[in-house]
Amino acid sequence: MNHTDTTQPATPANRAPLPDRMRSPLLRVVASWEFLLVVVAIGIFLLNMQASPYFLDPWNLSDATFNFTEKAMIAFAMALVIISGEIDLSVASIIALVSTCMGFAVQMGADTGMLIVIGLLVGAACGAFNGFLVAGLGLPSIVVTIGTLSLFRGIAYIVLGDKAYSGYPESFAFFGQGYVWWVITFEMVLFVVLALLFYVLLHRTSFGRATIAIGNNPTTALFSGIRVSRVKFILFVLTGIMSAVAAICLTSRLGSTRPSIAVGWELEIVTMVVLGGVNILGGSGTIPGVVIAAIIMGMVTFGFGLLNVPGIVMSIFIGLLLITVIALPIIIRRTRLRMTR
Amino acid sequence: MMPLKLSRDALLALVLIALVGLIYLRFPAFASPASLLGVFNDTSILIILALGQMTVVLTRCIDLSMASNLALTGMCTAMLNASMPSIPIPVLVLAALAIGALLGSINGLLVWKLDIPPIVVTLGTLTIFRGIIFLISDGQWVNAHEMSPAFKALPRAEFAGLPMLSWVAVTCVICLYLLLTRTPLGRAFYAVGGNPDAAVYTGINVGKNRFNAFVLSGALSGIAGYLWVSRYAVAYVDIAAGFELDVVAACVIGGISIAGGTGTVVGAVLGALFLGVIKNALPVVNISPFWQQAISGAAIIIAVVFNARSARRPGRIILKQAERT
Numbered sequence: 176m177n178h179t180d181t182t183q184p185a186t187p188a189n190r191a192p193l194p195d196r197m198r199s200p201l202l203r204v205v206a207s208w209e210f211l212l213v214v215v216a217i218g219i220f221l222l223n224m225q226a227s228p229y230f231l232d233p234w235n236l237s238d239a240t241f242n243f244t245e246k247a248m249i250a251f252a253m254a255l256v257i258i259s260g261e262i263d264l265s266v267a268s269i270i271a272l273v274s275t276c277m278g279f280a281v282q283m284g285a286d287t288g289m290l291i292v293i294g295l296l297v298g299a300a301c302g303a304f305n306g307f308l309v310a311g312l313g314l315p316s317i318v319v320t321i322g323t324l325s326l327f328r329g330i331a332y333i334v335l336g337d338k339a340y341s342g343y344p345e346s347f348a349f350f351g352q353g354y355v356w357w358v359i360t361f362e363m364v365l366f367v368v369l370a371l372l373f374y375v376l377l378h379r380t381s382f383g384r385a386t387i388a389i390g391n392n393p394t395t396a397l398f399s400g401i402r403v404s405r406v407k408f409i410l411f412v413l414t415g416i417m418s419a420v421a422a423i424c425l426t427s428r429l430g431s432t433r434p435s436i437a438v439g440w441e442l443e444i445v446t447m448v449v450l451g452g453v454n455i456l457g458g459s460g461t462i463p464g465v466v467i468a469a470i471i472m473g474m475v476t477f478g479f480g481l482l483n484v485p486g487i488v489m490s491i492f493i494g495l496l497l498i499t500v501i502a503l504p505i506i507i508r509r510t511r512l513r514m515t516r
Numbered sequence: 517m518m519p520l521k522l523s524r525d526a527l528l529a530l531v532l533i534a535l536v537g538l539i540y541l542r543f544p545a546f547a548s549p550a551s552l553l554g555v556f557n558d559t560s561i562l563i564i565l566a567l568g569q570m571t572v573v574l575t576r577c578i579d580l581s582m583a584s585n586l587a588l589t590g591m592c593t594a595m596l597n598a599s600m601p602s603i604p605i606p607v608l609v610l611a612a613l614a615i616g617a618l619l620g621s622i623n624g625l626l627v628w629k630l631d632i633p634p635i636v637v638t639l640g641t642l643t644i645f646r647g648i649i650f651l652i653s654d655g656q657w658v659n660a661h662e663m664s665p666a667f668k669a670l671p672r673a674e675f676a677g678l679p680m681l682s683w684v685a686v687t688c689v690i691c692l693y694l695l696l697t698r699t700p701l702g703r704a705f706y707a708v709g710g711n712p713d714a715a716v717y718t719g720i721n722v723g724k725n726r727f728n729a730f731v732l733s734g735a736l737s738g739i740a741g742y743l744w745v746s747r748y749a750v751a752y753v754d755i756a757a758g759f760e761l762d763v764v765a766a767c768v769i770g771g772i773s774i775a776g777g778t779g780t781v782v783g784a785v786l787g788a789l790f791l792g793v794i795k796n797a798l799p800v801v802n803i804s805p806f807w808q809q810a811i812s813g814a815a816i817i818i819a820v821v822f823n824a825r826s827a828r829r830p831g832r833i834i835l836k837q838a839e840r841t
Contacts, residue, residue: 262635314820317578317635318774321764322816329810336806434806442639455633485655487753491647498640502630 208452208504212467219474227481237358241428243447243473244362245421246440247466250447251373252417254465256410257448258377260390260457261309261316263411266418267440268327269301273422275331278340278432287346294419294426301327302415306408313404324441331434341431351428362424369417374462386410390457439490446497447472455501472496524771528786532793539797546800553678559792560685561747563785564740565759566766567692568733570784573767574696575722575729576709576776577634581623582737583759584645587751589615589741591649594658594667594751601664608667612742613735619645620734624727634726642760649753660749671747681743688736693781705729709776765812766791769819790815 204210223230230236249266256263276297277290285293301323308319353361377383385406388396397403426432451468453460472493479489540547565582572579593612596603619641626637660668671681678686696702707715708725715722745751770787772779791812798805 308817308821312821312824314824315774318764318768318820319817321761322768322813322820325761325765325809325813325816327813329807329813332806332809333804336804442643445636445639449636455636485650487647487650490643491651494640494643494647498626498632498637498644501632501636502626505630505632 209461209464209467212450212452212464212471216467216471216474219471219478223474223478223481226478230478230481233358237360237363239473239477240360240363240366242476243469244360244366245424245428246444246447246472247366247469248369248421248424249414249417249440250444250451250465250469251369251462252410252414253444254448254451254453254460254462255373255377255383255386256316256414257445257453257455258390258457258460259386259407259410260393261407261410262320262445263305263316263414264320264441264445265301265305265323265327266414266444267437268324268331269298269415269418270422270425270437270440271331271434272301272327273297273419274426274432274436275334275340275434277343277423277426279334281340281343287344290343290347291423294423295416298415298417298419298422299412300415301418302412303408305415306411309411310404310407328434331436335432335434339431339433343427343430347427348430349427351424351426362428365420365424369420370462370466377462382406382409387458390454390459392458443472443493446493449497450500525780525782525786528769528771528783528790532786532790535790535793535797539793539801543800546797553682555792555796556685556789557679557682558796559788560681561740561743562759562762562766562792563685563788564688564736564743565763566770566784566788567688567781568736569763569767570770570772570779570781571692571696571705571729572634572726572733573772573774574705574709574776574779575726576712577627577726577729578638578764578774579620579623579730579733580635580638580760580764581619581641581645582733582763583756584642584649585616585619585734585737586741586744586759587753587755587757588619588645588649589738590745590755591653591658591741591751591753593742594663594745595653597664597667598658598662601667605666605670609670609739609742612738614738616738616741617731617735620731620737621727623734624730627730628723628727631723646753646757653751653753655753658745658751663746663749668746668749671743681747684739684743688739689781689785696781701725701728706777709778711777762791762812765816765819768816768823771819771823773823774820787819 253263253266273294277285277294280290280293305316305320305323308314308323309316350361355361355364377386385396385401388399388401389403389406393403422437425437429436447468448460448465449455450471451460451465453465475492476489479492536547536552545551565586569579569582589612592615593608596611597608623634623637623641626632627634671679671684673680675683696705704715704720704725705728707718707720708722712722715725744756748755766788767779767784768774768787769790770779770783770785772783772787794811794815795808798808798811
């Protein structure tokens with residue numbers, strides 16, 4: 176390097192942003208959100224061990240994973256949508272519509288392969304509808320997806336009313352009830368595979384970079400040559416497809432379809448994503464964070480279940496968790512600012 | 517700006533009249549004055565909530581906890597009445613207002629002091645409030661026979677041919693209209709949502725006004741909570757579950773922009789009435805009530821598409837004029 180060119184006197188002004196980067200790599204890991212989540216997860220794990228002697232049973236633990244695997248599949252896609260600065264509140268209603276369509280197809284005599292195809296197509300179509308309204312017409316995603324939340328589940332209610340579909344083929348049961356090896360369920364394997372796929376998509380591809388760029392500043396992203404509306408459209412379709420995957424697993428696990436299937440899941444999924452360290456305003460977030468958050472929420476639900484805590488009390492806890500998790504970094508940042516001043 | 521907004525409300529009013537007219541052609545009884553007043557009475561609670569939601573949305577926030585607030589306040593008043601029937605009803609109504617406002621102020625404080633996005637705050641309090649109902653009631657119902665006769669009679673009591681329930685809605689509409697169009701507070705709500713940065717420079721405290729809006733929407737949810745519980749004479753954990761979406765739908769149909777700063781009281785009332793007419797007309801025209809959710813969903817989407825179109829138009833006209841000169 177040439178010693179004559181860009182060297183400047185070390186004035187306080189241009190030295191100010193440096194300390195942030197000079198942190199040791201170890202410190203950066205310890206101070207990261209994901210590390211905090213891992214600590215919380217271990218803490219909850221130990222608490223659960225204390226709370227119930229049945230917690231450590233491998234079959235129990237295997238059952239416990241059903242509390243989060245299906246929701247986490249959607250949470251991966253939702254994380255990308257939220258990072259891009261949008262939100263999709265219609266995911267649980269997409270599950271209802273996909274499940275209803277598959278139930279209808281069963282009555283028409285469809286086999287398992289057909290059911291999967293129909294499910295994925297319906298999910299993709301729902302996502303494309305959201306994507307068209309948000310990315311194509313430039314409408315606010317929060318209102319659009321509140322509308323489609325009503326619409327998609329509404330269609331399920333029109334089709335089913337107070338009835339239910341059942342009689343799914345036996346081979347269809349594998350997706351939600353099947354074991355790959357010992358206590359390892361098919362859903363667990365799918366969860367891991369999808370986590371890896373979404374990790375690569377967000378952190379290792381230009382599409383992922385584009386998603387983060389859009390969330391930080393859609394206008395500059397557009398001027399840097401990113402096709403903002405196309406990326407957003409793809410993200411909504413992806414969310415629709417992931418909702419369909421979750422719907423296939425859930426329907427297969429329950430063995431029946433009611434229009435009220437998966438009611439309120441959108442809230443838990445958004446909580447999962449935000450707990451995972453994704454900025455609700457867009458622009459930042461990681462897939463490993465979402466994975467750990469999913470495991471935390473699953474273990475808390477399971478632990479409360481072992482202690483016979485009613486579901487609605489758990490929902491208080493999840494609501495508090497959501498608010499605390501977002502408030503905490505803000506409070507920490509403020510106190511740190513106050514201390515440095 | 518003003519004539520455009522008026523024409524949007526007028527247009528919605530025309531759509532509403534056309535809808536009633538259409539039903540009238542097949543079922544003349546539906547459009548009789550008594551039946552229409554019944555529809556208004558049935559929509560009263562939705563109107564009250566839509567007014568609160570509108571105020572919050574004006575400031576660029578959203579309150580998804582309204583239905584849970586309603587249910588929690590309703591349960592509190594019902595339990596108060598069941599355990600102490602001697603408390604006079606006006607005191608209970610004031611208590612409902614206060615509890616609702618208190619719950620709203622929790623939302624408001626989190627939004628004001630911690631800068632948490634309103635959608636996250638109210639998604640959280642939506643579940644928390646609902647859960648608290650379970651904790652205080654132990655999952656039990658408060659049934660009609662446990663409530664005092666006066667408690668149940670108030671919303672039904674007729675005055676000048678209209679039930680009190682309708683009168684409360686009318687009073688709220690008038691108060692909110694005066695508040696939003698004739699007071700500095702009302703102007704501040706519009707200013708905060710229209711352009712928060714500009715509002716700061718004109719000396720308006722954005723966070724504090726958002727807090728005020730949340731307290732107002734909480735108070736209105738509280739009064740709606742008492743009305744709901746006394747009208748249906750039952751209180752349990754799941755009352756009005758999912759009703760927050762109807763409230764948002766009423767606002768969106770009423771032309772209140774989710775981006776803040778735009779919307780009128782008339783629009784909110786018409787939006788609520790639109791949903792009310794559909795809900796009451798479905799059984800009359802022999803369509804299963806299961807259609808209602810899909811119809812309100814479709815109505816939200818159509819309304820938001822329409823709102824975006826009408827918001828874009830003035831921009832184009834200005835550009836054209838600029839080109840000519």
